Amino acid sequence: MLDTVIDGLKKGLILLFSLDREVLGITLFTLKITGTATLISIAIALPLALLLALRDFPGKKFVISLANLGMGLPPTVVGLWVSLMLWRSGPLGMLRIMYTPAAMVIAQTVISTPIILALSTAALQQIDRKLRWQIMALGASPLQMLFLMLKEARYSLMAAVMAGFGGSISEVGASMMVGGNIQNYTRVLTTAIVLETSKGHFDVALALSFILMFLAYAATLWLTFIQQRRYRNVYY
Amino acid sequence: MKHIKKTWFLVASVMILSLTVVLSGCGAKTEPAKTGTSSSGSDAANQAGSQTSPPENKELILSTTTSTQDSGLLDVLIPIFEEKTGYKVKPIAVGTGQALAMGEKGDADVMLVHAPDSEIQLVEKGAAINRQLVMHNDFIIVGPKDDPAGIKNAKDSVEAFKSIAEKQALFVSRGDDSGTNKKELELWKKAGLGKPEGKWYQSTGQGMGATLDVASEKAAYTLTDRGTYLAKKDKLQLEILKEGDASLLNIYHVMQTNPEYIKKNNPNAARMINEHGAKAFVDFMISPDTQKIIGEFGKDKFGQPLFFPDAGKDENSLGK
Known part of the structure; x- marks a missing residue:
């Protein structure tokens, strides 16, 4: 067991630093797919989160509960539903995007949007109501008001985005089902790990897993540094 | 009230904007997917x-x-x-x-x-x-070199399974409902055993590679596909004992x-x-x-x- 892990670590470092073309391609492609999906999710979730946090309307709690439920949406379920929609025999079959990167972006967007929505709504709702009144009392325009709200909650919002990103980059079920794990086309790190494991290439699978964990850690580290910067002023 | 209406308007416009981004994003993504194929084949x-x-x-x-x-x-x-x-x-x-x-x-x-x-x-x-x-x-039946159930001399794979059961020689099954597992159960059925039970029949619930490791450690028989066996052969104390008949193809x-x-x-x-x-x-x-x-x-x-x-x-x- 330990030997396998050490071999994997060695091979991972070699693959990473020798810039193996296939591994590099898969890694960059993974970042591209998950990055695009996360950006789209932000564009959908943030305005909705602002609406949910700032406005009261009938059924609001229901919508929030749906978003919270969606946080735990199993990727394979998303994969199945997106497949049924996008297959040639499905209602959106004529788009012909099944087994393409676009289908993967759609599936990952469905996975990460509820996560970002639920967490950013919670983040925005935590802002003191009195602060809003004060901002308004000081004569801020609605646009300035929204901007200040986002600024006030920026660290929690960033955490929400990272959670969405993390959810997408680590899922394998949906990417496998709607992307098809096609070499040089729709293969991402997670699906490549599954393939190499079933091939019995545990060293390559481990190497890929180290790259995936490194990416996830780099993103988390970056977020932690930004978050912690603000506390420095408090103590000194 | 005026402010609130304006807020609504803003939220709505941001949403429409983001929707446009989404749609154009999708459009942009599909295009390379279609044109990205090789043109060398013309x-x-x-x-x-x-x-x-x-x-x-x-x-x-x-x-x-x-x-x-x-x-x-x-x-x-x-x-x-x-x-x-x-x-x-x-x-x-x-x-x-x-x-x-x-x-x-x-x-x-x-x-x-x-x-x-x-x-x-x-x-x-x-x-x-x-x-x-x-x-x-094809599938092959592998087992320890000394072949305690003597399946090497069996007429075919069904006979081999019969003698493993008779001798109660240790057999390791994947038990994971995979194609290989189904094939194995089919062979037990043909051997007239239904679903085998007993101390000699052990199920790992794992993949082929792990199951081969278990069989090797325990000096047991198992059914495997040839590819996985060949890939791991060096690390195993198992030999091919039965191969080639029609029901293993x-x-x-x-x-x-x-x-x-x-x-x-x-x-x-x-x-x-x-x-x-x-x-x-x-x-x-x-x-x-x-x-x-x-x-x-x-x-x-x-x-x-x-x-x-x-x-x-x-x-x-x-x-x-």
Whole structure:
């Protein structure tokens, strides 16, 4: 067991630093797919989160509960539903995007949007109501008001985005089902790990897993540094 | 109130904006997907036989089983086919059941599968046409060198299983409902045992590799596919004790989806079926050059081939 892990670590470092073309391609492609999906999710979730946090309307709690439920949406379920929609025999079959990167972006967007929505709504709702009144009392325009709200909650919002990103980059079920794990086309790190494991290439699978964990850690580290910067002023 | 109305307006406009971003984002993403296919095949397309000009519809979805992908055979064959014909193949490796269902629904153009009974059903229904024998690989019974149940001398695999059960020699099963596990249960049934039980019969619930490790540690018998065994042979204290008879074979056929059949149920999907591409793929799989590659595949790594080319043979003659 330990030997396998050490071999994997060695091979991972070699693959990473020798810039193996296939591994590099898969890694960059993974970042591209998950990055695009996360950006789209932000564009959908943030305005909705602002609406949910700032406005009261009938059924609001229901919508929030749906978003919270969606946080735990199993990727394979998303994969199945997106497949049924996008297959040639499905209602959106004529788009012909099944087994393409676009289908993967759609599936990952469905996975990460509820996560970002639920967490950013919670983040925005935590802002003191009195602060809003004060901002308004000081004569801020609605646009300035929204901007200040986002600024006030920026660290929690960033955490929400990272959670969405993390959810997408680590899922394998949906990417496998709607992307098809096609070499040089729709293969991402997670699906490549599954393939190499079933091939019995545990060293390559481990190497890929180290790259995936490194990416996830780099993103988390970056977020932690930004978050912690603000506390420095408090103590000194 | 005025402020609130303005807020609403703003939120609405931001949402519309983001929707536009989403839609344009999707549009931008699909485009490289369609144009990203290789253009090198335009002049090579003439070699495809039925194809006289570069294929208009390049996308060809091949539904197949995980075994063909895991072995690495498709990684060798598909680039050659793409180079020769200009089609862009999307190999989708799934379970046999789904691979056949995709063909039946028109979600795949061509199938490469190993479930002869289910395949024939599909052909009889009219959902699949042009079914051709391509190759086979096989399962083997492995066990400790000293062979306590003496299966080496058994007439065939069913007799071998019978004597393992009689001697209560240790047998390790995958017990994970995989194709290999199903094959094993089928053999027990043929041996007249139903579902074996007892201390001598142990189920790991794990993949083939892990199960081989367990069998090796415990000096037990197990049923395995040849590829996984060969890949791990050096680390195992197991030997091939029974091989080659018809009930141990895994026979692969290639066949194409019938657009006429799909038309009845789903005209939209039928329009997208790449009939020419599927025919070109079937022809490619049974062509002498491809058959030669299949027969050579794995020899350099394992010292023996993983698949045996069978195009043009009679299915019933295999394993005799």
